[in-house]
Each structure stands twice: as C-alpha cells, then as structure tokens.
Amino acid sequence: MNQLPADFTILALETSCDETAAAVVRGGRTVISNIVASQMATHERYGGVVPEIASRQHILSLVPVVRAALAALPNGWADVHAVAATHGPGLSGALLTGLNAAKAMAWQRGLPFVAVNHLEAHLYAGWLGDTPPPPFPLVALLVSGGHTLLALLRDHGQYELLGQTRDDAAGEAFDKVARILGLGYPGGPAIQAAAAQATPGGVLPRAWLRDSYDFSFSGLKTAVLHRVQDRLAQISRLSGRKGVAEPSQLDAPFVAQMAYAFQESVVDVLVTKTVDAARRYKAQAILLAGGVAANRRLREEMIRRAHVPVYLPALDLCTDNAAMVAAAAFYRFHAGVQHGWDVDVTANLPL
Ligand code: KG4
Ligand code: ZN
Numbered sequence: 510m511n512q513l514p515a516d517f518t519i520l521a522l523e524t525s526c527d528e529t530a531a532a533v534v535r536g537g538r539t540v541i542s543n544i545v546a547s548q549m550a551t552h553e554r555y556g557g558v559v560p561e562i563a564s565r566q567h568i569l570s571l572v573p574v575v576r577a578a579l580a581a582l583p584n585g586w587a588d589v590h591a592v593a594a595t596h597g598p599g600l601s602g603a604l605l606t607g608l609n610a611a612k613a614m615a616w617q618r619g620l621p622f623v624a625v626n627h628l629e630a631h632l633y634a635g636w637l638g639d640t641p642p643p644p645f646p647l648v649a650l651l652v653s654g655g656h657t658l659l660a661l662l663r664d665h666g667q668y669e670l671l672g673q674t675r676d677d678a679a680g681e682a683f684d685k686v687a688r689i690l691g692l693g694y695p696g697g698p699a700i701q702a703a704a705a706q707a708t709p710g711g712v713l714p715r716a717w718l719r720d721s722y723d724f725s726f727s728g729l730k731t732a733v734l735h736r737v738q739d740r741l742a743q744i745s746r747l748s749g750r751k752g753v754a755e756p757s758q759l760d761a762p763f764v765a766q767m768a769y770a771f772q773e774s775v776v777d778v779l780v781t782k783t784v785d786a787a788r789r790y791k792a793q794a795i796l797l798a799g800g801v802a803a804n805r806r807l808r809e810e811m812i813r814r815a816h817v818p819v820y821l822p823a824l825d826l827c828t829d830n831a832a833m834v835a836a837a838a839f840y841r842f843h844a845g846v847q848h849g850w851d852v853d854v855t856a857n858l859p860l
Pocket of ligand 2: 631653800
C-alpha cells in the first residue's frame with residue numbers, strides 16, 4: 510500500500526478502440542481535463558471500426574490531445590506525478606499507439622508508469638466526481654460495445670465475475686440492430702432516439718438463461734432481423750417493384766416500434782439480473798458502467814427497480830475516455846502496483 514498525496518496527479522491515455530483520449534485527474538477523483546478525439550465520423554461510412562484506420566488516426570491525434578489535456582495544468586508536466594495508459598482489452602494496433610506514447614513520455618520525464626485494464630477503467634468512472642464514492646460490496650454492470658459483464662466488487666481490485674455475454678455484447682447488439690433498421694452508427698444513441706418516437710407496445714423475446722447471470726442478445730437481434738425482412742418483403746409486394754426493398758425504405762413508425770421493443774427487451778434483462786445479483790450478494794450499491802450505461806431507459810429503470818443506491822457515471826464518462834483510466838491508475842498506484850517499460854498490450858485481457 511502506498512500513501513499517495515491527496516493531490517497526486519495522473520496523466521492518462523486511452524486508445525483501445527476509436528477514441529483518442531487523454532485526461533488529467535487529481536487524487537483519483539477530480540477531473541482536471543478530459544479530452545476525447547472521436548474517430549466516429551471516420552468509421553461511420555464503414556458501419557463499424559476499421560482497426561488499421563483507428564491506429565493511424567490515433568497516431569495523428571495523440572500529440573494534440575495530450576497537449577490539450579496538459580494545458581489545464583498551470584505548470585504543465587511539472588504538475589504531473591505519474592502516467593498511465595490502457596493496455597487491454599481492445600484492438601492491438603490501437604492499444605500499442607497509446608501505450609507506447611505513454612511509456613515514452615513517462616520514461617523521458619522520469620515518472621512512474623502503470624498500465625490499466627480498460628474494463629476496470631470503465632468501472633472506475635463511478636469514482637470520478639465530488640459525490641461520495643460508491644460503497645463496497647457492490648454489484649457492477651459493465652455494458653459496452655465490446656463487453657457485457659456482471660461483477661461483484663468486494664474492494665478495490667477484488668472482483669468476482671458473476672456473469673457475461675455468451676454471444677454479442679449489449680452495445681454490439683444496439684449497433685447491429687441499428688444497422689438492420691437502417692439507423693446510423695453508433696447504434697445506441699440512434700436506437701434510443703428512434704424508440705423515443707414510438708407508441709409504447711410490441712414485445713420482442715428476452716433470453717433469461719435461467720439460474721445464470723450470463724446474457725445472450727443474438728436471438729433478440731435475429732428476431733428483429735426476421736420482422737424487418739417480413740416488412741421489406743411486404744413493402745416490395747405493395748410497390749409492385751422487383752427485388753428486395755432496402756432498410757432505408759422502412760417506414761418511421763415501424764422502425765420506432767422495433768427500436769422501442771428491442772431497447773425494452775435489453776433493459777429488462779440487464780436490470781432484472783443486476784438487481785437480483787445485488788440482493789443475493791447483499792450489495793450496498795449498484796454501479797453502471799460502459800457506453801450502454803449512457804442509455805436513458807437503462808438508467809431510469811435501474812433506479813426504479815433497485816433496492817440500493819444506483820451509481821451512474823456522467824454520460825461523457827460512460828463512453829470511452831481517459832479520465833476513467835487515470836482513476837483506475839490511482840487505485841493501482843495506491844495498492845503499490847507499478848509497471849516497467851516491458852509491459853505490453855493484451856488484446857483479450859480479462860477483468
Ligand atoms: O464503452 P464504449 O464507448 O466503447 C467500448 O469500450 O466498447 O461503448 C460503446 C458502445 C456502442 O456500442 C454504443 O452503441 C453504445 O456504447 N452506446 C449506447 C448509448 N450510447 C452509447 N447504447 C445504448 N444507448 C445509448 N445511449
Ligand atoms: Zn470501452
């Protein structure tokens with residue numbers, strides 16, 4: 510255990526996917542700066558993240574993003590006590606850019622360095638801010654584009670995996686269903702916006718996987734696909750034109766209805782399992798994390814059905830950012846962890 514000064518200031522980098530991010534966080538909880546350069550627009554026309562393009566874009570964005578993050582400190586580098594970066598899980602090439610840049614900067618400045626697990630970082634978004642920190646033990650639901658997992662956190666660094674997805678991640682399901690419905694990328698915000706236009710009603714299946722805290726979303730995705738295919742066939746027949754209709758020809762009320770029913774199904778399963786686990790393990794709190802934790806319905810339904818306080822990171826701290834990496838790094842340094850220059854990326858690093 511290291512007793513760190515209250516103003517211990519960390520510069521962190523995050524490049525595991527398609528956001529080039531740098532942040533400065535003081536005392537593990539106070540965000541001094543949080544800069545995110547999103548590549549969303551670059552990848553949008555491919556319908557998903559192209560790894561090679563992501564790596565190249567990170568290299569272009571890293572220096573300006575770090576400069577912007579440091580600009581918030583009166584004395585720049587002189588105010589930084591340590592450096593951190595994500596080393597997995599994520600896209601190897603993308604991870605390499607941020608990890609190597611961070612190691613080089615720490616080495617050149619003679620500062621301690623720690624590599625951070627991206628999943629752990631998402632959880633630590635819950636520690637950022639000036640509200641009281643979440644109490645242990647807590648049940649955390651981490652739902653992002655790449656992961657869906659339910660974990661019991663007994664203390665800092667003490668995690669027990671309770672369940673995870675058996676197929677698609679929750680965010681991945683949002684993205685794929687958005688594509689099926691002809692909505693844009695990323696799918697989460699697009700589905701949320703479309704669903705808000707729907708008249709409530711219509712039910713899609715829920716995969717409960719009884720007696721397990723695991724999740725499955727691929728059946729739900731297929732159910733949407735079949736409804737859409739039926740609708741497109743119907744549109745073709747009515748128009749009398751040859752060939753299959755395109756998702757862009759789907760009518761807005763149908764798209765809204767599908768988005769609504771899909772979102773309700775995902776939210777119902779996520780909330781039911783999380784609340785059940787919190788009861789079983791006598792958790793003091795529930796913590797939501799990851800990009801899908803930005804979903805409005807998920808946030809309100811979790812609060813409505815939980816019997817313990819629900820900790821919700823600010824929206825911009827749910828999706829990928831470097832402030833959460835700095836927060837996780839603070840508790841790592843506090844536990845006495847520090848990495849050498851030989852630390853490498855691990856694309857499939859588990860929690
Ligand atoms: O955590 P994140 O930024 O990146 C990963 O580590 O994967 O999560 C991105 C995911 C995307 O799949 C995106 O569609 C989803 O989070 N997402 C949402 C919302 N905002 C982002 N899903 C549902 N509702 C939202 N409002
Ligand atoms: Zn993430």
